Amino acid sequence: xxxxxxxxxxRLYTVKPGDRLGEIAVRFNTTARNIKKQNGxxxxxxxxxxLYIGNLDKKVHVVxxxxxxxxxxxxxxxxxxxxxxxxxxxxxFIGQRILV
Numbered sequence: 001x002x003x004x005x006x007x008x009x010x011r012l013y014t015v016k017p018g019d020r021l022g023e024i025a026v027r028f029n030t031t032a033r034n035i036k037k038q039n040g041x042x043x044x045x046x047x048x049x050x051l052y053i054g055n056l057d058k059k060v061h062v063v064x065x066x067x068x069x070x071x072x073x074x075x076x077x078x079x080x081x082x083x084x085x086x087x088x089x090x091x092x093f094i095g096q097r098i099l100v
Contacts, residue, residue, distance in 0.1 A: 011054040015048060015051060039060050040097070052097070061100045065094050069092055
């Protein structure tokens with residue numbers, strides 16, 4: 001397993017039935033607001049959702065139609081190589097959540 005995979009996977013949480021963002025936040029010593037901001041959530045999280053929970057130096061971007069790794073990299077001022085390595089991807093699809 002690559003170092004970036006270990007760091008990324010160690011901060012993922014799968015929402016279980018009955019979970020509430022406030023309770024999840026307490027478990028991870030953060031706030032529901034931070035979890036929502038990092039994951040682009042406006043309402044409640046649904047069971048099965050994968051949430052990134054970590055410090056605020058990384059953001060989660062939800063891929064929109066017509067976006068590419070290059071266009072996302074440009075938006076955030078990082079390189080496309082950075083995004084590829086951080087997420088272990090070669091392409092993106094609409095609705096995908098990636099770290100930037």
